[in-house]
Amino acid sequence: MADATDHAFYDRADAHIELSNEQLKTYGNLGEISASMLFGTSRFNAWASAQNFKSAAEMADAREALLKYFCDQYRMMLEDNLDDHINNFGQYVLGK
Incomplete structure (x- = not known):
């Protein structure tokens, strides 16, 4: 995940969350x-991944590695955010 000093990373993530909150x-x-x-997110990541290949066959050969990478990254980020919400449940959910 991004270094804590990479504010642009969190600003971009917050922009996606803000859009979802507006849609809500x-x-x-x-x-x-x-x-x-x-x-x-999955569609964008598939498109972004495709930009690194010269052919569909080349991308197909990397499919399992791509799936592992994105699933591992998602799990790590979800675990971090679940722990954050568990530890701050009163503030985030109950507003206390």
């Missing part, structure tokens, strides 16, 4: 907003 006001379904954000 319009569509009102937290699960659907979360699913759309996850789908968008």
